[in-house]
Amino acid sequence: MSRRLILTAVSGVVLALSAAGPSFAENIPPIATDPLNGAWEDLAETEGNLLSGAQFAQLTSLAYQTAVVRVCDSHTLDKDAVGKALDKLLTEAEQKLAPEQQDERTAAILIAFGARYGLFIAEAHLDKKTFCGSAATLKEGADNLPLFLK
Template identity: 45%
Template sequence: MKMDCIRTTAAGLAVTLALCSPLVAQTATETDNDRLDNAWSDIIEGEGQLLSPTQYAALNNLAFQAAAARVCDGEKLDSEAFGKAVADILVDTETELTDNEHMQRNAAVLISFGTRYGLFVAEANGDNEKDFCAVATKLKAEPGKVPLFLK
């Protein structure tokens, strides 16, 4: 059972890198000098199937752009679009939940977002800030199919 969760979450990370931020994926492989790979592996392994792979990809995209807005000079978030995207993830579940289960799920999703945000901020504040912010600038200029929350 644990391996199924790991595979599902690993698939979610792969979808994230493929769908949400091809620029981040490219930079990660070219300049993987200050990434927190072990920390990412730990959170991915422990998450299970709280969200679908597409939802994890969206959460990573949101966290990356929020971190860019926090760390990179001149980057700001479109708060309205950002809030709507987070709310969409919070309410999008195929499972019928009680009010209490829904509150627990929302808390888990927000913790998952916060963990990702923290890891991106940590990565950006290492020796990698220039590269991290360059990726954010490029994403903003050429988002492709990636939902953009930077203004």
């Protein structure tokens, strides 16, 4: 898959997610996750070593912040920064992969992003006030976490 095609796909995902609505990393403030803990655990079990721990944290943060924009008012997303961050995750492999392996890796990462996004949307609708409050807290003090919210 060419870099241009990846960037186009990433941009499309970001635009689609952000246009769809209003404007498990440890660093993301806790949300009402008890009912969804099993889903998060199942997701983690299926992903293996697709990405490093730090990369999974960044992917989760991207999905969280994208879900915030979908659910909470008064937040927007820096689409360019999200696109670049996703592109980096998609193209940064620890080893050289054959083209078909890279395509499979890219698809798996995008699926992992979508699964996280969906779980965060579900969490948001369990307790929207808490979810959106955590986003405001993150926005105020995202210490070592890249912030994509405006």
